[in-house]
Amino acid sequence: xxxxxxxxxxxxxxxxxxxxxxxRILREAWKLAAQEGVPAISLGELARHVDLRQPSLYTxxxxxxxxxxxxxxxxNEELLARIEGLTLPANPVDALKSFFRxxxxxxxxxxxxxxxLFQRNIPGFEPSPDSYALALRFYEMYTRLMRAAGVESRSHxxxxxxxxxxxxxxxxxxxxxxxxxxxHLDWVIDMxxxxxxRQKRSST
Amino acid sequence: xxxxxxxxxxxxxxxxxxxxxxxRILREAWKLAAQEGVPAISLGELARHVDLRQPSLYTxxxxxxxxxxxxxxxxNEELLARIEGLTLPANPVDALKSFFRxxxxxxxxxxxxxxxLFQRNIPGFEPSPDSYALALRFYEMYTRLMRAAGVESRSHxxxxxxxxxxxxxxxxxxxxxxxxxxxHLDWVIDMxxxxxxRQKRSST
DNA sequence: GTCTATACATCGATAGAC
DNA sequence: GTCTATCGATGTATAGAC
Numbered sequence: 001x002x003x004x005x006x007x008x009x010x011x012x013x014x015x016x017x018x019x020x021x022x023x024r025i026l027r028e029a030w031k032l033a034a035q036e037g038v039p040a041i042s043l044g045e046l047a048r049h050v051d052l053r054q055p056s057l058y059t060x061x062x063x064x065x066x067x068x069x070x071x072x073x074x075x076n077e078e079l080l081a082r083i084e085g086l087t088l089p090a091n092p093v094d095a096l097k098s099f100f101r102x103x104x105x106x107x108x109x110x111x112x113x114x115x116x117l118f119q120r121n122i123p124g125f126e127p128s129p130d131s132y133a134l135a136l137r138f139y140e141m142y143t144r145l146m147r148a149a150g151v152e153s154r155s156h157x158x159x160x161x162x163x164x165x166x167x168x169x170x171x172x173x174x175x176x177x178x179x180x181x182x183x184h185l186d187w188v189i190d191m192x193x194x195x196x197x198r199q200k201r202s203s204t
Numbered sequence: 205x206x207x208x209x210x211x212x213x214x215x216x217x218x219x220x221x222x223x224x225x226x227x228r229i230l231r232e233a234w235k236l237a238a239q240e241g242v243p244a245i246s247l248g249e250l251a252r253h254v255d256l257r258q259p260s261l262y263t264x265x266x267x268x269x270x271x272x273x274x275x276x277x278x279x280n281e282e283l284l285a286r287i288e289g290l291t292l293p294a295n296p297v298d299a300l301k302s303f304f305r306x307x308x309x310x311x312x313x314x315x316x317x318x319x320x321l322f323q324r325n326i327p328g329f330e331p332s333p334d335s336y337a338l339a340l341r342f343y344e345m346y347t348r349l350m351r352a353a354g355v356e357s358r359s360h361x362x363x364x365x366x367x368x369x370x371x372x373x374x375x376x377x378x379x380x381x382x383x384x385x386x387x388h389l390d391w392v393i394d395m396x397x398x399x400x401x402r403q404k405r406s407s408t
Numbered sequence: 409g410t411c412t413a414t415a416c417a418t419c420g421a422t423a424g425a426c
Numbered sequence: 427g428t429c430t431a432t433c434g435a436t437g438t439a440t441a442g443a444c
Binding site for chain 4: 014017018021052053055056059
């Protein structure tokens with residue numbers, strides 16, 4: 001008995017073409033975001049770059065927020081694929097360094113994407129629960145690696161994430177393309193782990 | 205011989221009134237910024253709050269950028285007044301902690317002001333040279349105190365500023381009104397100074 | 409110095425023909 | 427699915443009367 005093709009059937013050529021155009025729009029949206037920042041994307045400009053009229057975009061995204069949400073989800077998927085694809089060293093400290101090296105490379109190669117995923121300044125954008133779940137998966141990986149390196153408390157997790165974000169943000173804002181800040185990440189990690197050990201020692 | 209009153213003469217009642225109205229506009233602009241963020245300030249809304257029509261604002265500010273610049277300068281002057289008004293402990297480390305305690309309090313009491321002064325995300329705003337000179341004075345104070353505490357290299361100054369900014373930004377973004385991040389500033393300072401000492405020791 | 413009126417631009421979103 | 431046409435709102439800035 002032949003199954004009737006639903007709107008999600010990837011073999012339906014109309015569905016395939018729809019998905020392809022949607023992907024093309026997203027690709028172009030990332031390009032625009034890289035040039036002028038995510039908040040500066042306008043649907044009119046985006047439509048011109050994909051050879052469509054601006055209202056036609058609404059066939060693919062119900063609203064501008066929907067477009068942002070698709071970008072947010074895609075960015076998180078890219079990040080997760082890269083992080084989960086890493087073969088991490090057995091040594092937990094080295095694993096942590098590899099993790100952050102990869103994450104920092106990801107941040108620097110597309111600051112707009114980093115802004116969308118981690119700074120979330122974009123006015124009027126709120127990620128959907130489904131997209132946000134992807135972001136949580138990254139955070140869980142972070143906590144797991146930190147725990148393996150001896151960092152357990154929420155305070156320490158909070159502070160360390162803030163320190164790393166601070167370095168990455170200064171790098172992107174003040175020295176794009178360089179390494180003025182991020183080249184110090186390794187010793188900052190060592191410094192922090194030493195401090196955690198020290199606090200544990202002195203609290204007993 | 206009586207001096208002719210120029211347009212800067214503070215005794216000229218018209219000049220005084222102009223300055224007062226300008227100050228009132230600025231006060232209201234800060235209020236609006238605190239509510240919806242600096243970039244969301246619109247001249248129309250601002251005019252309504254000071255009981256003027258929107259075009260009348262152009263008597264006081266030549267453009268929106270001029271308004272931002274006046275806010276930027278005023279914010280920096282407030283910060284400098286607070287910092288320079290501190291009676292700092294003789295111990296350089298304690299002095300550094302006092303300095304950052306005051307700066308953090310300043311940041312938390314008006315996140316929009318902090319954003320304008322230190323994050324500078326505001327689209328289309330570029331501070332004038334005069335205003336920027338104020339920001340440099342703050343940075344000089346920072347370097348002076350750091351040097352007194354044994355931190356000399358540009359790398360260390362860079363990294364530490366990034367760490368502090370990271371903590372402050374996470375605090376503002378994720379826990380406004382709380383102390384989830386900033387309550388750790390003191391031990392982060394200690395940790396950093398210890399690390400600098402350690403690096404000096406091991407490099408000889 | 410303040411006002412009315414308006415120019416001028418940009419933007420997101422919808423209606424409805426094809 | 428794409429288009430033209432348009433709505434409706436918002437925004438900065440200017441012209442010119444009073």
